[in-house]
Structures are given as structure tokens and as C-alpha cells.
Amino acid sequence: xxxxxxxxxxxxxxxxxxxxxGIAARAMAARGGENRAPDYLRGLNPxxxxxxxxxxxxxxxxxxxxxxxxxxxxxxxAHILATGRAYPSQILxxxxxxxxAREMKQRIGxxxxxxxxxxxxxxxxxxxxVKMLRRHAELAGLRSDFTILDTDDQIRLIKQIIQAEGLDDxxxxxxxxxxxxxxxxNKGLGPSEIPExxxxxxxxxxxxxxxxxxxxxxxxxxxxxxxxxxxxxIRIFKQHHDVLAEYQRKFRYILVDEYQDTNTAxxxxxxxxxxxxxxxxxxxxxxxxxxxxEMAGRPEGVLSEGTTKAPSIAEPPPPGRIASGHPPLKGExxxxxxxxxxxxxxxxxxxxxxxxxDNILRFENDFPGATVIRLERNYRSTAHILGAASHLIAHNxxxxxxxxxxxxxxxxxxxxxxxxxxxxxEEARAIGDEIEALQTKGHALNDMAILxxxxxxxxxxxxxxxxxxxxxxxxxxxxxxxxxxIRDAMAYLRVVAQPADDLAxxxxxxxxxxxxxxxxxxxxxxTARALRVPMLEAAGTLAESDELKPKPRAAxxxxxxxxxxxxxxxxxxxxxxxxxxxxxESGYTEMWKNDRSAEAPGRLENLKELIRSMxxxxxxxxxxxxVALVMDAEQNxxxxxxxxxTLHSAKGLEFETVFLPGWExxxxxxxxxxxxxGRSGLEEERRLAYVxxxxxxxxxxxxxxxxxxxxxxxxxxxxxRFLDELPExxxxxxEGGTSYGGYGNPYGSGRGGGFGDAGRRNxxxxxxFDSLGSPSGGYSARGDQGGAAxxxxxxxxxxxxxxxxxxxxxxxxxxxxxxxxxxQVERIGYxxxxxxxxxGRGSVKGRVIEGELVAKSxxxxxxxxxxGDRVFHQxxxxxxxxxxxxxxxxxxxxxxxxxxxxxGFVNAV
DNA sequence: CGCGCTTCTTTTTTT
DNA sequence: AAGAAGCGCG
Numbered sequence: 001x002x003x004x005x006x007x008x009x010x011x012x013x014x015x016x017x018x019x020x021x022g023i024a025a026r027a028m029a030a031r032g033g034e035n036r037a038p039d040y041l042r043g044l045n046p047x048x049x050x051x052x053x054x055x056x057x058x059x060x061x062x063x064x065x066x067x068x069x070x071x072x073x074x075x076x077x078a079h080i081l082a083t084g085r086a087y088p089s090q091i092l093x094x095x096x097x098x099x100x101a102r103e104m105k106q107r108i109g110x111x112x113x114x115x116x117x118x119x120x121x122x123x124x125x126x127x128x129x130v131k132m133l134r135r136h137a138e139l140a141g142l143r144s145d146f147t148i149l150d151t152d153d154q155i156r157l158i159k160q161i162i163q164a165e166g167l168d169d170x171x172x173x174x175x176x177x178x179x180x181x182x183x184x185x186n187k188g189l190g191p192s193e194i195p196e197x198x199x200x201x202x203x204x205x206x207x208x209x210x211x212x213x214x215x216x217x218x219x220x221x222x223x224x225x226x227x228x229x230x231x232x233x234i235r236i237f238k239q240h241h242d243v244l245a246e247y248q249r250k251f252r253y254i255l256v257d258e259y260q261d262t263n264t265a266x267x268x269x270x271x272x273x274x275x276x277x278x279x280x281x282x283x284x285x286x287x288x289x290x291x292x293x294e295m296a297g298r299p300e301g302v303l304s305e306g307t308t309k310a311p312s313i314a315e316p317p318p319p320g321r322i323a324s325g326h327p328p329l330k331g332e333x334x335x336x337x338x339x340x341x342x343x344x345x346x347x348x349x350x351x352x353x354x355x356x357x358d359n360i361l362r363f364e365n366d367f368p369g370a371t372v373i374r375l376e377r378n379y380r381s382t383a384h385i386l387g388a389a390s391h392l393i394a395h396n397x398x399x400x401x402x403x404x405x406x407x408x409x410x411x412x413x414x415x416x417x418x419x420x421x422x423x424x425x426e427e428a429r430a431i432g433d434e435i436e437a438l439q440t441k442g443h444a445l446n447d448m449a450i451l452x453x454x455x456x457x458x459x460x461x462x463x464x465x466x467x468x469x470x471x472x473x474x475x476x477x478x479x480x481x482x483x484x485x486i487r488d489a490m491a492y493l494r495v496v497a498q499p500a501d502d503l504a505x506x507x508x509x510x511x512x513x514x515x516x517x518x519x520x521x522x523x524x525x526x527t528a529r530a531l532r533v534p535m536l537e538a539a540g541t542l543a544e545s546d547e548l549k550p551k552p553r554a555a556x557x558x559x560x561x562x563x564x565x566x567x568x569x570x571x572x573x574x575x576x577x578x579x580x581x582x583x584x585e586s587g588y589t590e591m592w593k594n595d596r597s598a599e600a601p602g603r604l605e606n607l608k609e610l611i612r613s614m615x616x617x618x619x620x621x622x623x624x625x626x627v628a629l630v631m632d633a634e635q636n637x638x639x640x641x642x643x644x645x646t647l648h649s650a651k652g653l654e655f656e657t658v659f660l661p662g663w664e665x666x667x668x669x670x671x672x673x674x675x676x677x678g679r680s681g682l683e684e685e686r687r688l689a690y691v692x693x694x695x696x697x698x699x700x701x702x703x704x705x706x707x708x709x710x711x712x713x714x715x716x717x718x719x720x721r722f723l724d725e726l727p728e729x730x731x732x733x734x735e736g737g738t739s740y741g742g743y744g745n746p747y748g749s750g751r752g753g754g755f756g757d758a759g760r761r762n763x764x765x766x767x768x769f770d771s772l773g774s775p776s777g778g779y780s781a782r783g784d785q786g787g788a789a790x791x792x793x794x795x796x797x798x799x800x801x802x803x804x805x806x807x808x809x810x811x812x813x814x815x816x817x818x819x820x821x822x823x824q825v826e827r828i829g830y831x832x833x834x835x836x837x838x839x840g841r842g843s844v845k846g847r848v849i850e851g852e853l854v855a856k857s858x859x860x861x862x863x864x865x866x867x868g869d870r871v872f873h874q875x876x877x878x879x880x881x882x883x884x885x886x887x888x889x890x891x892x893x894x895x896x897x898x899x900x901x902x903x904g905f906v907n908a909v
Numbered sequence: 910c911g912c913g914c915t916t917c918t919t920t921t922t923t924t
Numbered sequence: 925a926a927g928a929a930g931c932g933c934g
Binding site for chain 1: 911
């Protein structure tokens with residue numbers, strides 16, 4: 001091991017191995033005899049083992065869902081350590097989420113012993129970014145105690161800047177600009193590097209100026225936003241080759257999890273680090289020197305050998321976007337770059353925040369000579385679930401293509417079940433019942449999860465579970481650290497720890513009320529700008545002058561004095577104690593004690609919780625950093641509870657039983673993804689569906705409803721196209737038997753006359769996707785696994801329920817074009833009791849109307865109703881129309897009061 | 910300056 | 925439907 005590079009550039013104790021023999025010795029102890037494979041390699045399949053043992057050179061592991069990706073990563077690290085190839089501090093291992101980082105740490109710990117703490121460079125892109133940036137803050141014009149702004153701060157700051165430019169912040173929303181900045185930073189672009197078109201797109205061409213002003217302001221605030229955590233290091237690396245070289249020398253092995261989710265900035269950051277250090281290269285050698293132009297600034301065009309063609313799967317970049325394709329660095333193929341990226345293009349679901357699937361599709365070009373290993377043996381799911389997932393994802397065109405398989409399908413395994421419900425309330429009720437039933441049969445709640453497309457869907461389940469008394473756990477939902485009282489408290493702490501944090505100061509100057517209104521705050525602000533000092537300091541100055549009226553002046557003086565005192569205490573008092581003092585003396589706790597509202601006690605409780613959680617951190621600073629980066633409070637692991645989360649946060653997890661509600665057009669695939677992302681947006685949605693399906697180990701239930709409330713209006717919906725893309729062989733429709741009710745709409749049809757139209761029109765109506773890209777059916781030749789499973793779900797579907805659904809669609813389509821006028825309600829058994837469902841089974845008729853089409857097609861035709869008409873609504877009963885706007889009716893219901901309802905949902909009485 | 914009433918927007922996904 | 929922002933009054 002004497003040839004390990006010197007570790008001295010990084011002198012902190014944590015970065016050094018605690019005892020040279022520690023990890024390696026332990027891991028080696030785990031080995032058997034000379035010729036036997038070490039223990040940790042046992043049980044790996046050949047591909048996994050290859051991925052672990054190919055330590056040298058670039059490696060891409062394409063790991064399908066449930067193929068043991070994390071196991072490969074962790075074992076690989078253990079292997080590198082065990083064979084003495086590197087110290088823990090010489091391995092850079094990046095993940096996307098804190099959860100993933102935590103899990104990896106823990107699993108490596110199991111393999112190798114306790115010294116994982118000696119792996120200082122295992123973490124998320126962002127946490128590693130901060131770590132680097134703190135070391136070299138001055139190179140980015142910051143002090144090392146800079147604060148990290150969250151989205152909320154960021155938007156407030158941008159708003160100020162927009163106003164300061166004299167622009168109308170209504171016309172140019174800060175939120176939107178924040179997203180643009182995010183987008184630029186995702187590509188690693190600074191103010192001078194953004195494309196002209198982008199710069200012009202905002203605020204009459206002031207985009208670039210505003211961006212620059214924003215960055216300047218961040219510097220004076222000694223703060224940075226999320227994007228900067230990567231952009232600053234990138235810039236530093238490019239400008240200070242010595243700094244970069246230190247890291248390059250340091251990291252012998254680089255591992256990247258979820259590579260398909262990397263964005264351009266992360267890619268650049270990785271590429272810089274993956275270079276060989278300059279030393280050892282001949283002067284003028286091809287190693288590093290041309291970095292400057294090579295990475296960001298360089299447009300497409302000059303490609304080095306081997307990349308004359310873009311990968312054929314890549315779509316042409318949409319107009320306005322930076323052309324994809326980062327040319328590989330010259331000559332880098334010649335150096336050994338021990339980088340191992342693990343990912344699955346089929347699980348790329350973060351395109352909306354700048355992830356470039358291209359990064360993974362292009363890996364072999366980027367790193368010539370790369371070993372590509374496919375993991376296709378799935379250890380997680382039943383053959384049915386896997387079959388459903390594979391068939392679904394085969395509809396995507398942009399993919400590398402993998403075929404997952406599992407061994408020994410079990411004939412006892414159930415198929416994937418598709419359920420229909422009347423509305424989201426019933427959906428929640430039925431899923432709740434199903435969960436209770438499973439629980440009674442002995443299933444643990446911890447083994448079940450509900451995965452939703454959008455977080456607003458969670459609420460209905462929470463409501464239902466509360467009334468059922470069913471334990472649940474919301475993951476990634478409304479976050480603890482985003483609550484008002486927590487943010488206020490944090491703002492106090494931030495000002496104490498980092499007096500230049502004007503945003504935090506502004507947040508709490510007048511909380512609790514101190515008689516410092518807008519006028520006074522503005523004055524502090526202006527003074528601060530004029531004197532070029534932080535607002536807190538300006539407040540002190542101002543309090544000693546006579547520029548303010550006595551009342552605010554006194555208030556400011558007191559506040560300034562208090563902060564001065566707290567800052568002194570910072571050195572001497574334990575941080576939890578200090579936090580209590582601050583909240584007390586500032587009157588913040590008092591404020592909530594005096595608050596008579598219902599939430600106040602909860603807020604006080606949260607404040608206590610905040611203080612408690614601070615105990616785990618060694619200093620106030622450490623705590624603040626944790627909150628900024630993690631934004632997530634620990635969950636109670638002990639409790640047996642159903643998990644509720646979004647599909648996005650479910651990636652990487654698995655459950656025995658999974659419920660996927662809300663498979664309806666417009667929600668999933670989400671309308672906005674379709675509108676903004678077009679075809680690739682649809683494909684990303686499909687990957688999301690794939691992620692959802694592949695979370696399930698044994699049981700999978702997919703739901704769709706025919707009515708959903710969106711923005712307070714009831715909309716009717718049609719089943720998601722993804723349902724049609726499931727293979728018949730692996731899917732069954734729950735019908736009657738489960739008796740959750742039916743599938744229809746309030747005004748039912750009654751007349752069968754329209755059925756003859758079936759098949760004449762695409763059930764999806766004039767879907768705008770028909771004309772975009774692949775003709776429907778074009779995909780079936782591609783990824784099908786053959787056999788019955790290869791047949792499409794939709795047309796061959798034979799159950800009465802499904803046929804009815806098809807008819808319903810056709811009818812619905814007809815109705816939207818005004819050719820029919822259905823009236824009476826035929827749906828039986830809908831209501832508060834369950835008793836009717838079984839009986840109603842055969843009687844459930846009705847149709848589904850595509851919500852969007854209703855909204856659009858009816859909006860520009862006059863409503864068929866008049867003010868004053870007496871109407872009936874399935875949910876609200878009888879009422880009179882109070883007013884009409886397009887297709888939206890305001891109705892005074894006899895019992896339910898005044899409601900706004902879509903025209904399509906009521907019938908004349 | 911602060912409070913309360915009104916109107917308007919919002920919801921896709923997250924480090 | 926609900927929360928935020930805006931407006932007008934005391």
C-alpha cells in the first residue's frame with residue numbers, strides 16, 4: 001500500500017484513516033483462504049460480481065429495477081477497501097438523495113466494519129459540493145460560514161431585485177425567474193454564459209442583468225443557493241487548477257449512483273474530478289490544460305475522435321435549449337479513470353429539473369473503453385409485476401433497452417389488479433379497506449405503500465386513514481422545516497450565526513410584532529445599502545440616529561442589542577440552550593402562547609421538537625447546514641405504518657404491496673408534463689409509471705377514478721393511457737368481485753344508441769399525441785417479450801367491465817361533440833354505504849368523459865343551461881343555477897350550499 | 910401601522 | 925378549496 005498517494009492536502013482528521021490497518025484488515029479478515037472468494041462476494045451473480053471486481057477504468061452499470069444496484073455499489077466499495085486499492089478518504093461516492101447516502105453508509109458499514117465514518121466523501125452531490133465550497137469559499141468570493149438559501153429565500157430575494165430594477169413583479173414573477181436561474185445553474189451557466197435568447201426572454205431582455213444582480217446580491221449576503229453548491233466548485237476547479245489537481249489526486253475511485261439523473265452541471269463536476277491530475281503529464285501534455293474551453297463554454301462542433309456521431313437515440317434538442325452533447329475531453333481515454341456510474345435509463349424521472357438522460361446514453365463516448373455491464377436479473381418482483389412493467393416501458397423509444405427477468409415464476413402469484421372507482425373519495429375508502437383486510441390477514445403496514453403522482457392526492461388518503469385509525473407515514477410531504485414557526489425560529493438562529501443574512505433578518509424583524517412596519521424596514525434596508533453593511537448593523541446605526549420616529553427607533557435599538565447579546569452567547573452557551581434563550585427573549589414563544597388559534601399549540605410543540613432535534617448536532621452551524629441540505633426530519637421507524645409518498649420519492653424503495661391510485665389522463669400522465677415536454681414528457685411520465693410498478697414485490701393494485709376534484713372543481717376523467725399499455729397476460733380488472741362500485745358518471749346514459757360508434761373514433765379522441773412521433777402500435781414490435789404477454793391490453797380485453805369502459809369512452813366522446821344528450825342516472829349503489837355495491841354490480845352503467853375535452857369543447861359553446869334552471873348533481877343533490885361562466889356553473893344547492901361545478905356534471909331536472 | 914376583509918392564484922415531480 | 929397577496933379602514 002505504499003504507493004498510495006499522499007493524503008496531506010486534506011489534513012482534517014476525519015479524512016484520514018483512523019488506523020492504517022482498520023478497514024482493510026477487517027475486510028480481509030472476512031476473506032476465507034487464498035483461493036476462495038471473499039465473503040462479501042458470495043451470493044453475487046456473475047454480472048454483479050463483474051461490476052464489483054472491475055475496479056479499474058470507466059465502468060457503466062446498467063441496473064434495471066430491483067437488480068441489486070445498491071448492493072453492487074456498496075460491495076464494490078467494500079472490495080476496493082478490502083483489497084487495499086484505496087483509503088476510505090480516497091473514494092468519492094455520490095448519490096442524489098440523503099436517504100440513498102445514508103443507506104449506502106450503513107450497508108458499507110455492515111460489510112466492512114465501523115469505519116465508514118472514515119468515508120468523508122460519500123454523500124449527495126450537494127453535500128459534497130458544500131464541503132468543497134466551505135474549504136475554498138474565498139475563491140468564490142464567499143466566507144466559509146456562508147448560508148445556503150432555500151427556495152423560499154431565493155424567491156424573496158429575486159422579488160426584491162426585480163422591484164429594485166423598477167420592474168413590475170406581477171408581470172415578471174419572481175418564481176418564474178427563480179426557475180430560469182435554476183435551469184441555467186443546472187447547466188452550469190453563469191450570467192455571462194447564458195444564451196442570448198434565454199436572457200431576452202425575461203423582463204424585456206433584462207434577464208442577464210437580473211441574473212447578475214442576483215449573484216452579486218448573494219455574494220454580499222455571503223450566501224448561495226442550491227445551484228451554486230455545484231456551480232461554484234466547478235468554477236473554482238476551472239480557474240484554479242491546483243485546487244482541482246488536489247482533488248483529482250485525492251480521489252482514486254469515483255462512484256456515482258443514479259447516473260441517469262445527473263444534470264449538466266453535475267456531469268461537468270464529475271468530469272473535472274475524473275480527469276487525471278496534471279502532474280506527471282508532460283508540460284503541454286493533453287491532460288488538463290485546455291479545460292477552460294473544453295467544458296462549459298464549448299459549443300457543439302469540435303469533437304474529438306470517436307464521437308463523430310451523436311447517439312442515434314437522442315432526440316434533437318428542443319429549440320432554445322442548449323444543444324446536448326458534451327464532447328469528451330481530448331486524450332482522456334488514455335488515462336485510467338476509475339469511475340463507475342450506476343443507473344437505469346428507464347428510471348430517469350428528473351428531466352424537469354435538468355437531468356440529462358443523455359449523460360447515461362452517452363457514457364461510452366464520454367469514457368472510451370468503458371466496460372458496460374447490464375444487470376437484468378430481478379430479485380424483487382413477481383413475474384406478473386415484472387411482465388407488466390416491461391411491457392409498459394417497452395412503449396418508450398428513447399431507451400437503451402433491457403430485458404428484466406426473474407427466475408421461477410410462482411403460479412400462486414397474483415396478477416396486477418386494475419381497479420376503478422367513482423371518485424377519489426371512494427378510491428381512498430376502498431384502498432383503506434383493502435389495507436385493513438391485508439392487515440387482518442397478517443400483513444405488516446410497513447410492507448405497504450401508496451404512491452401518488454402529485455402530492456395533493458395524499459390528502460384524501462390521510463383523511464381516510466385518520467378516520468379509520470390506520471397508521472400512516474407521509475414521506476417527503478409537507479416538511480417539518482418548511483413550517484412557518486420553524487422557519488421563523490431558524491431565521492433567528494441564522495442571523496445570530498451569520499449576521500450578514502439579511503433575508504433571515506427581514507423575516508423576523510417584525511415577528512413578533514414590534515411596530516416595525518414596511519416603512520421602517522425599508523429605511524433599514526436603504527441604510528444598509530448606502531453604508532454597504534448588513535441590515536442588522538444598519539439597524540444598530542439607525543437606532544442611534546434620529547432618522548426614525550421614537551417608537552420604531554426604540555424597537556430597533558432593543559433588537560440590535562438583543563442580537564449582539566446572543567452573538568456573544570454563541571461562543572459560550574450550548575446551542576440548544578442558546579436557541580431556547582433566543583426564542584424566549586425575542587418574545588417569539590410568547591407570541592404563540594398568546595395566539596388563540598387552533599394551530600398554536602401544535603406550533604409550540606414543533607418549536608420544542610426543533611430544539612430537541614438540535615441536540616444531535618455539535619454546533620449551531622452544523623445544525624443549520626443540516627437543515628439547509630436535508631430539509632427532512634427523521635421519521636419514526638418503530639411504528640408499523642403505511643407509507644404514502646409521491647412516485648418520485650419512491651424511487652429506490654420497495655414494498656410487498658403497492659397501491660398506485662390516480663391513473664387518469666391529465667393526472668398521470670400529467671397534463672403539464674405533456675404540454676411542456678411533448679413526446680419526451682410523455683416518456684418521462686411512462687418511466688415514472690414504470691418506477692411505480694417496479695416498487696412492488698408481490699401485490700400491485702392500480703386505480704383510476706372517473707371523477708376527481710381539481711382546483712375545487714369536479715372534473716370527470718378517463719383512464720390513463722398507461723392502463724392500455726399493460727399486458728393482458730399479467731393484469732386483471734377488479735370488477736364486481738371487489739365491489740367497490742363502478743365506473744360511470746352522474747348523468748349516465750341509458751340509451752345504447754351510441755354504441756355503434758365504437759371503434760370509429762380513437763377512444764382517446766383527438767389526442768394530440770396521435771400526430772406526434774410514433775404511430776400507436778409502432779412500439780409493439782420493439783420491446784415485447786413475446787407470447788401472450790406481448791399483446792396489448794386494450795383491444796383484446798374481454799371482461800365486461802373493460803368492454804363497458806371502452807364503450808363509455810366512445811359515448812363520452814360522442815357526448816362531447818354534442819351528438820347525444822344523456823340524462824338519467826343509472827348508477828346504483830353509490831353512496832355512503834357499501835351495501836349497494838354488490839347488488840349494483842350489473843347495473844352500473846354510465847360513461848366517462850375526458851375532463852379536458854369537456855372543459856375545452858364546452859367552454860366556447862354556450863352552456864345548455866340558463867340561470868335559474870333547476871338541476872341535479874350526483875354529489876350535491878338538487879339546486880338552482882345562480883350564475884354561469886362558460887362551462888362553469890355556480891349552483892345554490894338545497895343542502896350543500898353554493899358550489900361551482902362543471903356544466904357536464906349536472907342534469908336538468 | 911396593523912388588522913381584517915376581499916380577490917386571486919394555485920398543484921407535478923426535489924437536492 | 926385553500927392559502928397568499930392586496931386593499932381599505934380604524
